Structure formats: structure tokens, C-alpha cells
Amino acid sequence: MNKRYLFNDITNKVINTIKSGVLPWQKPWVNGLPQNMFSKHIYNGINFLLLSFDNVAFPNYFTFLQAQQHNKKIKKNSKGRLIIFYKLHEIKTEDEIITFPYLKYSYVFNVEDLEDFEPPIPQLKKPIEILNQIKSNHEINFVQNSSQGCFYNVTKDFISTPNVSYFVNEEKYFSSLFHELIHWTGKEGRLNRFKKNDDDYHLYAHEELVAELGSSFLCGLCGINSVEETSSYIDFWLNKAKLDISFVPKCAILAQKAINFLLNNSFTN
Known part of the structure; x- marks a missing residue:
């Protein structure tokens, strides 16, 4: 399979799913992120996106070879899900x-494709554990406000957030904060995603998809809801994806780089 075919397949799935009124990466993630049930490897980047299309209760996966090695039987007519890797x-x-x-x-x-299926018990982190890990890895300037919502100021390089009581619940607070932390990684001197010569709206809409994918992953690590207010960007994402089949996969790759940066490549459960 070549990269162009893969990107085209991902893009078509994203377009069709969004048109149906669903963003595949926006999930409650109550049972954690897509993960290999034997190696405990968490699928990230493009594979996180690919497996986000899978509407299952338990995002735990295995290969055919692993099933043989562990004497597991796969139900008849079960279909595999595509993942990629580089060698x-x-x-x-x-x-x-x-x-x-x-x-x-x-x-x-x-x-759930196993004949002797048993619901796995998710090993989830607490949101505050993820936040504390990020704080221990990086010096981040947090500023508290009274009621302005959560946002990242790229010019002054700080994240502003109101008290947790401002939000509907604690999950919404951490989801919003994780979103802004992904933005924080994009500044010059970190991951350099912000380009001064780009159209402001196009740059912002592109960056919003990176931040949404990244925050969804962080939410998944602790099993919380990742739903964000993104309706104003959906038309742009659809049009951009139709014109450039690499748009969504590249955003997924950039989001994973942001996560790796925040957590120092340590995000396994």
C-alpha cells in the first residue's frame, strides 16, 4: 500500500463521517485509547485516527499472529482493521x-472478535496526573482569569484559564486545558507550527484540527469526554480535505508530535 492510497482512504472516511454529523475522534473514551491488548502499545498518530472510526465499546486490539501465540480463537467472518507502521x-x-x-x-x-471475549479492565490515568506530568516536563506560564474561558496567548506565551468551577464539569475543564496545551507546543522554539506568512483564518483552522486531535488523545489517556466546539471549522476541514488528501493525516502526525513533546514520549498506560 502506498502513502497516497492510504491518505485517500483516510480522507474519504473523514469526509463521509463528518458529513453524517460525527467527528470520529470525538468520543467519551471511557475505556481508554486504542491499544494492543497484549503488548499494551497505545496506537497513536495516524493509527489513532484509523481506529477512531471503529465503533466499539472496548478499543483493545490484537494481530492474527498474537491470537495464535496466545491460543485465542477469532470468531468466523471477523474483519481486521487497517493499521500502518514504518520499517x-x-x-x-x-x-x-x-x-x-x-x-x-x-x-x-x-x-470482541474473540470467541472467549472478556471485557478488559481499562488502565486509565487521572487527568491531574497527565497535567502534573506535563508541568514537570516543561515550564509553562499559566494565568488564571475570572470568566474569559480557556485560551493560549501566542504573543505573550501563556495559557489563561478560569477556575474549574467555571466549567460544566471537571472533564470539560481538562479537555479545554489539554486543547490549549497542544496549541502551546506550536510556538517558535518548540515545534514551530505557526507560520507568519499563512492566512490567519486558514492557519487557525488548520491548527484547531491539530489541537483537537491532540487533546482527544490526552483525554483518551484518562478516559474522559473529548467533545469540543468546532462547528465553525468543519466546512474548512471538509473543503481542505477534498483539495489535499494529506491534510488530515498530516494534522494527525503533527498532533502526535505535540503529545510526544508534552509527555516526553511517555504516554503508555
Whole structure:
């Protein structure tokens, strides 16, 4: 499978799902993120996006080989879900060894596809644990306001947030805060996502998708609802995705880079 075919498949799924009134990554995540049930690896980046389309109660997956190794039987007519990964290929020349990554794909099955299915018990972190981990990794300027909502000021480089009592519930507070923390990573000197020569609205709408995907992942780590107010950007996302099949996958990759930056690549349960 080449990258163009993969991106086209993802884009078509996103477009069709959004048209039906659903954003696939916006979920309660009460049972955590898509995860390999045996290795405990959390699927991230594009694979997080791919498995977000899967409407299952328990986002726990395994490969056909893993089922064989653990003497598990897969139900008849079960269908695998596509995931991707990169492998390194080496070419030896007279002077050097050239290494480059190439795209590969595999299929995983859901835990409910097993004949002896037992509901897994999710291992979730508390939102405050995620926040404290981020604070211990980075010096972030937080400013409390009385009622202005949660936002990131890129010019002065601070995150402003009201007291948790301002929000409908604690989940909404952390969901909003995680969203702004993803924005915080984009500043020059960190991940440099903000480009001065871009159209302001286009840049902001693009960045909002990165922040939404990133905050959804962080919410999933602690099993909380990730629903955000994004209706004003949906038309832009749809039009952009139709014109550029790499738009959504690239946003997923950028979101994962932001998460890796915040958590220092430590986000397994």
C-alpha cells in the first residue's frame, strides 16, 4: 500500500463521517485509547485516527499472529482493521549504508472478535496526573482569569484559564486545558507550527484540527469526554480535505508530535 492510497482512504472516511454529523475522534473514551491488548502499545498518530472510526465499546486490539501465540480463537467472518507502521530498509554501497523508512501495513482485530471475549479492565490515568506530568516536563506560564474561558496567548506565551468551577464539569475543564496545551507546543522554539506568512483564518483552522486531535488523545489517556466546539471549522476541514488528501493525516502526525513533546514520549498506560 502506498502513502497516497492510504491518505485517500483516510480522507474519504473523514469526509463521509463528518458529513453524517460525527467527528470520529470525538468520543467519551471511557475505556481508554486504542491499544494492543497484549503488548499494551497505545496506537497513536495516524493509527489513532484509523481506529477512531471503529465503533466499539472496548478499543483493545490484537494481530492474527498474537491470537495464535496466545491460543485465542477469532470468531468466523471477523474483519481486521487497517493499521500502518514504518520499517527501515538498508542499501549498502561501496562508501556507505543508506537507510530509509518505508510504509507497511497490517490488520488488527478487536477484542470482541474473540470467541472467549472478556471485557478488559481499562488502565486509565487521572487527568491531574497527565497535567502534573506535563508541568514537570516543561515550564509553562499559566494565568488564571475570572470568566474569559480557556485560551493560549501566542504573543505573550501563556495559557489563561478560569477556575474549574467555571466549567460544566471537571472533564470539560481538562479537555479545554489539554486543547490549549497542544496549541502551546506550536510556538517558535518548540515545534514551530505557526507560520507568519499563512492566512490567519486558514492557519487557525488548520491548527484547531491539530489541537483537537491532540487533546482527544490526552483525554483518551484518562478516559474522559473529548467533545469540543468546532462547528465553525468543519466546512474548512471538509473543503481542505477534498483539495489535499494529506491534510488530515498530516494534522494527525503533527498532533502526535505535540503529545510526544508534552509527555516526553511517555504516554503508555
